[in-house]
Amino acid sequence: MRFFNLVFDFFENGYSSKAMCKVAEEIRQICQAEGCDIFLFENKKDELRLVGTTRDESLTGTTKVSIKELQADENREVYDLKLPGKLLGVVVLYKPKGTKVEDILEELSISLDWVQRYFQILDDCERYRNMTFLTELFYGCNNPLELKEQFTNQIAQILKAEVVMFFEKEDDNYVFSCGYGVDKGQLLTSMLPSSHPLVGKIAKEPDGILQTKPKIDFISFECKSMVATPVNLEDKLLGLLIVVNKIQPKGYRPSYSFDQTDLQILKEAARRFSLAFSRLIYQQNLAKQIETLKKYTQDYEKLIEEQRIYLKKMDLVHAISNAMRSSYDLTNVYKILLLGLTSGRSLGFNRAMLLIRNRKIDALEGKFWLGPLETDNIEQIWKEAERRALNYGDLSQYLREEAMMLDVSKGLTERIAGKLFFYKEHPIFERVVLRRKLIHVTPELAETLKNSIKDLLRLLDVDEFVVVPLIGKWDTIGVVILDNKFTKASITQTDIEILRLIADSAGLAIENAMNYEELRKKTESLEQQKNMIDYLRKFSESILQNLSTAVVVLDKSGKIIECNKMVESIFGLPREAVIGRTYDEFGPAYQDLFGVAMKVFETGEPISLSNYMVETVAGERYFDVKYSPMWENYGETLMGVIVTLDDVTEQYKMEQERKSKEKLILLGEVAARVAHELRNPITVLGGFLNRLKKNISDPVAREKYLEILSREIEHLQEIVNEILDFSKTSVKIDRVKFQLNELINEVIVLMNEKASKQGITIEFQPSPIPEIFADRNRIKRVLINLIQNAIEASPENGKVVVRTFYEQGKVITSVFNTGEPIKDEVARKLFTPFFTTKTYGTGLGLPICKKIVEDEHGGRIWVEPRLNGTEFFFELPVEKEGEDGKTSKDIGR
Template sequence: MKKKLLFSGPGETVNKIKKLLNESKDMVLDNDLLGSFEEMCENLESQLKNAKVETANLSVKNKENKESKILEKQIQEEREIFNNIMEVIGAGLCLIDKDSKIIWANDTLNDWLNLEESPVGSHCSGIYHCNVVGTDKCPATQVRKGKESHIIESWITTKTKKRMCIQHIAIPIAGKDGEVENILLLTVDVTESEKLVHRLLLLQQFGEVTQGTLHLDKLLHLILTCITADYSFGFNRAMLFLINKELNVLNGKLAIGPSSTEEATRIWKEMSSRHNSLLDIVDNLDYSHNIDTPLNTMTKLMVYSLADADEVVTICTKEKKPVIVKDAAKDTRVSDEFRKALGVNEFVCVPLIAKNEPIGVIVADNAYTAEPISEDRINTLTMFVNQASLAIENAETYKSLEDKINQLTETQQRLIRSEKLAAIGSMSSYVAHEIRNPLVTIGGFAKTLSRFTFTNSKIKANIDIIIEEVKRLEKILNNITDFSKPSKPEKVDTQVCVIMENTCMLLENYFQEKHIKLQKRYETGIPEIPVDPAQIKQVFLNILMNAVESMPDGGALDVNIESEKKSIKIYIRDTGKGIQSGVLQNIYDPFFTTKESGTGVGLSVSLKIIEDHGGTIDAISKHGKGTTMVLTLPKK
């Protein structure tokens, strides 16, 4: 009977066959033994076939795994090469889907846009902070419609606080059906090229704009604003010094720039959103806010003698060429005082040259971005400053000419006024003389008649009226006589505060009667000046009386005396009715008055006295808001 044999593998089957052969040695081959051999061989053949198939399958699988690993490695290497290429070319890449949502972005874009988290899954408008999504100005919208991409340009601040101008370009990525499935946004740094273009355009625009800009302060602000504007030269701060030829010094005139990094960021953001060209700046230029900034105040206090050959700004003006300071701490041309004032280690000085003569210097730095100052930027800055120098000289020449014209006009007006006063004085003197004699007679007879007793009370009343009117006419004649007298001032060194104090004491009862609250402020250390005390007292008296008469219901009267560099200023302020603008220009005309009982000669006399002393009188008034009279008397 055939025996059933079980075998687990080819090796075991071979061993069983060997064992069976050893056991059946010298035995007759019967059917059972032959059956066992046949079964073993069949089993071995089946196992060998299975092993061959398994071996073949294993070989294929191993080959596929090996090829997969090779392919994966190649993909990884290509991806690294792609990323390296993107880093080398310095481009930001972003892949967006049909809904404008980001599905991939490279590290460069994350750094440029200062992203704290991965932008994947966000809408592109939230990353780029643009307001053109869905409009024809959007690059992605353009390419979806099959049109050429529209370039969007904007200014950003990177993680490293660097100010950059970037452009966004959309590239369509089509699927197998030819439809645009995704869009690749390419973001390119065009800061330097864009600034260079703007700087060259700025030179042309500046020449056109400054032809009509003759106001020196406005021009200086315009120049420094151009130097610190993002789209032009983009310096963080700029300081301007001008030469004072009379004193042979370099004076700080103006500075523009923030006082902190936070303020710098805010200003740059405002500038980039409001101003895109020089014309925008000219139209919106407001230089009043810059007056009290710490940088501007510090600059105006900086004065350097042109005889000092060891200071960087004076060296720049003498050599008439730019001076680049890379390491202020070690540069012997920079004094400790100047280095501490600027607080930076790298800056540039560019001379202002007009007609081959230095007129000043501009100092610029990058105190907050610490961006290196390149040679190219200095070259274009020098071209701009040369053009600015001519504009400054033109403005100064115009101002000098304007001052001379004003002086000539003022001299002419004084001459006309003097001739007018002389003619009026001669006539008034004659009229006063002719009226005085009969007036004295009338007054004398009226006083004599007043001593008699009349039964008719009306006669007594009429005589009293005659006496009062005669007194009023005598007062008018005295004013006219004072006006017509061509007396010259007899000047002696006098303290004007003492004259004012004596005048106020003389009017003390009058102030109380009219309910006037007097406040006096005299600056300490006011020197004596050469004046005629009697005439100046008359001026003070006239102006104080006018101030009280403008406050019929009482009010406040402030007297303030200050010392300036070349003059003494006397301010007399009241809270009265004020003077209408149409009347203000006529208040110094002889016999012009708005008072019911005034003669109109008080201010005319006062003006003549002050002008004889080499001074001026100015009236500042607003109807219903009071009046301020400003008297200026020159020092020795």
């Protein structure tokens, strides 16, 4: 096959190779002719084109003749280049010397046919291979406009087209939506009526149309060939896809027009586009419905929250009233009231000032003012108060007992103690005391009355406060002034309604306490000793029985010899029914709990347990448990063990809530990182869009800039996907049984192309391992991430080695890459969110892997530096379906 390489060179490199001129020269020499011309038949144009000659090479490529024009005469002979049923071209010899050329021509015909078919198959393969990128495109776009723009660009790449136009149907017209290689300025009109001949023909032809040299009256450039197809969305016509002018390849082809294969590819691409477009429309509609549902949910939750707060505060009013009614000590009632108004566990005002009415001089006299000073560590004070409040299970009990220990004679009280406020003709106090009206002083009202109440404004140093009358059975007892000086929280209408309720009950409680105080003073000398004895007895009994901590005393046989009332909430039995029984009579849960006490008898040392969960009659509760030895005779004899159970359920839940809040803080960091990560790609996009506008007419520059823009958009998509995945608080885990070695082989096939581009080899060294029960897709993501990182970290011509092995009920996978070993300080931070050593990266890849392996599958992931590289490991427990109780459940809630 002497001509095969020259023919191949011509089809690959075109006329610039002068390959067919060399073939013509060789034939001329063999036939001893004066000259030789080679014409190839282009059947789409039904003409012959001069491709090689020994006479004037400048005529090649531009000289075209019909078959009839090439007739033999006395100066030349014409020979057909053909195979059975197929004309390939002709050879013209000028004054040959009579040598037979049939064998030469047959050999040239076979070479032409083989090479032509080879390049046709090669072109078809490239088109179908490019079709695979459509799937990535369809799943990578997030809105219809982006999908249409990217789709037209991809169609141009697949079909090697100069121009792709998408006309979207709007009512009875077709409007230019987007295109490749063309903009509205190159169109004579961007809106075509349905009655337009070409538009109507395309719309009515479901299989599309193929035309050579069609007349298109709405474009400003020449149309050499065209393929077009309608784009249907289910049973609705979405628009028309028109592809114009095939780009001439570098080498020679008998035809530079679209063919039936192009039309079939365009039709299939349009069908896939319709599916992707309908998916996006469905997702957008679904997103709108979700947003509407979220709004309804938020409104409903807001209403529920308002009702919950109102009911909670009603409970607080009841608790404060009960606490005040339970005390007949006037000062204690005052303190209970002020504590109830300012406690964070109760109504939570920052400060509360109590003024008692002196009827003799028509004035209000300063009594107590509860709240922090400006110079105090306010946050620490409130935290300490909250800690003490948590020791009480009942708010009324907290107010009663905390009031007993509360000293309100210092601090703010020193500023108003004995101070007189005359209420007659005072714009606020007169209405509160004499008319029994609650007054809410807003900033606007304070500005209006500032001259007449400047003494009060100066004292309070706030411009919003509320003055509440304390109303007894017949008259006003005093007033309470409340404000939020430090938190700046507004006083709501709900607060006002709650304070109106407190005003009546507090006034009656204070009046009762005043009456009792008067009666108590009259009988004090007679009852003093008796009251002291009763008080001490009740107080000592209260220490044990009213403790919020459950107390149980066990002897050496495990019998309960003493306990307090709080134990009833644990066992669900009266205290009397608990004393005298052994702890193992209450079930297995308590055998473990109290069985620890027996260890104290052996060691004589106290034992403490934290956050111990007990299934009580009230459900799961968490306790801090302490086992203390009870000695007799100064530590000589161990009589028993005192077990204290401090209910820390609320603290435990608050700790979980704190962790949730920390996640919210992390989301804040996510937002900051998103802004930082998106800034650079967006800046690049903006810059190259400007360059693209300036070079829109330059095909090379346009292709270059479009490729850069496409990469940056993919980078943005990767950043957003990683951040969304990491920030999810709940992931659905679909566990199935599968062989990890098979999954690794699958991932390596996916990553081989990327590795080979960098000259890196991936080697897999599997060991026999059992099947695992896990989420296959989530584990696949871990493998892709680790192998991809290993490829990126490897030097050129490096190696990535993946191994699996089985140890102690766990399947372990390692990914090793050659190169510089990772440093210890970097290794310690690798799984920290947003830490990255890459120029482009979110720093979430490895944290997501850690979340998948450890949080979702109960495994472990770590990294170990090696002498010649770095090795990552992750292990997964081998579990059977149903063993862990987490099959198809949400993880991370």
